[in-house]
Amino acid sequence: MEKETWIERRSDAKTIEPIAVVGSPGLRSIGKLVMNGLIAKTDATLIADMYSTHMPTIYDTKPSYAAHPRLPGTGGVIVESGKADFPKVQFYACTNPSLIITQGYHANFEGQYEVAIKVLDFLAENNVRQIIVVAGYGSKDKKICCAATNKELLAEMKEKYSIDIEYRGPFMGFSGLVFGLSKRKGIEALCLFASTEPKEDDLEFPDKEASNRAMDVLDMILGLHK
Amino acid sequence: MNVEIKILKEFVPSQLILICGLPGTAYIGKLSVDYLIQQLKAEMIGEVYSKYFPPFVVIKEDGLVELLRNELYQFKDESGRTIVFLAGNSQAYSPEGQYEIAEAVLEWAINHNVQRIYSVAAYVTEKTFEAPNVYCTTTTLALLEEAKVNGAQFLDNGIIGGENGIITGLAKKKNVEGVCLLAETHGYQTSTGEFVIDPRAAKAALKVLTSMLTLKVDMEPMEKQVVQMDEAIAKMVEIERRIREEMTASGKKPAYVT
Secondary structure, eight states: OOSSEEEEEEEEOSSSSSSEEOOOOOGHHHHHHHHOOOOHTOOOEEEEEEEEEEOBBBOSSTTTOOOOOTBOOOOEEEETEEEEEEEEEEEEEEETTTTTEEEEOOTTTTHHHHHHHHHHHHHHTOOEEEEEEEEEEOSSOEEEEESSHHHHHHHHHHHOOOOOOOOOEEEEHHHHHHHHHOOOOOOOOEEEEEOOOBTTTTTTTHHHHHHHHHHHHHHHHHHHOO | OOOEEEEEEOOSSSSSSEEEOSSSSGGGHHHHHHHHHHTTTTEEEEEEEEETTTSSEETTSSBEEEOOOOEEEEEEOTTTEEEEEEESSSSSSSSHHHHHHHHHHHHHHHTTOEEEEEEEEEOOSOOOOOOOOEEEEEESSSHHHHHHHHEEEESSSOOOOOOOHHHHHHHHHTTTTTEEEEEEEEBBTTTOOOOOOHHHHHHHHHHHHHHHOOOOOOOOHHHHHHHHHHHHHHHHHHHHHHHHHHHHHTTTOOOSSS
């Protein structure tokens, strides 16, 4: 194949200087659940799919975002509702509010930078003015904390929504790299981390309670509370 | 782009010397170079980004996100020399990436008429020693003699893994004077595979390096780090001894292999 990572457009984005909201099946699927909820809530339209030969369907690492250079995973297709397609990152858009919702997918170790860079290229081409990443972090307290690319955003989060910094440490996978690389692309970014705890019998269960908490904060920031 | 060197301000070097100390075994290179940057109050002039760094970011104490990267710092000494330090929080994860990053930095330095490069790394040994020896490999015999005069010993054979080694090899290929200093360490690792820092080895490497560079650097803070690390290791050994005693007393066997 000629290209390792490519985008297929599905429809035009009619967004004006949108905010991009980004999540992926990271820690207990919090980012993915919030993106699903946001797509449904805003009735967003699919505008593009991004494919990459670096995206496995079967991961050799567990959890999937803990990539390893010697464990590239296995390629393949995913069958949903009887239709087979390659694993992909999906971009949805809505105009009120003006959003591009990015449903992420973890590439393997080799491709994570490439996919994150291409995601940011796409968001920049669509004049995204700010990125909000949603993810999880391990904590017993049920709360939301944040991180950002600049101090002004952190101050705004504290002042307007009483959300403070707390999590320190590595942030792995699709969402971490999109977040980290956004500053170099000249787009400011905020990350909302929802606390989550593992269940003894299911360490990576999809944490709906934590994603609902993150969704509530996101609703406030985006003005989606009704 | 696989490697990007982003220069943050005007850079007009004179008699440029490049010193590399990226994180590796026992963090000897990183400790040494970070220490010089701190003590000499070197100024950050550039950042090195690459897709070859491990694919994660770090959320810092202040809540800001940081990519893994290498950094370039400059210090102009009294004689007018420009010393640039290559530091950072990561090395590339693969040989391909290590070559590309080392070559990009070296090419950048060559374009600024670099006179000599130094790198600092670890020499892992199981043998006991009073004070760590510092070994060296150089790109010319004259340099080897110079390193010996300043307290280093000739490295007869061995491996210098990672960018701190590759940059010395590339320097030779590109006819740039290069010295790699390797301080002896046991290269202790924690149970999770993290290297334990070895300030004693870094101090030994710095003694040779600063002597070769005729740089005056206050070593008092590094001495304190050595004492603190000795205390921390003594505590770790004591905890392990107690666990062993308790296990033996209760008839249990340790659940790990030593």
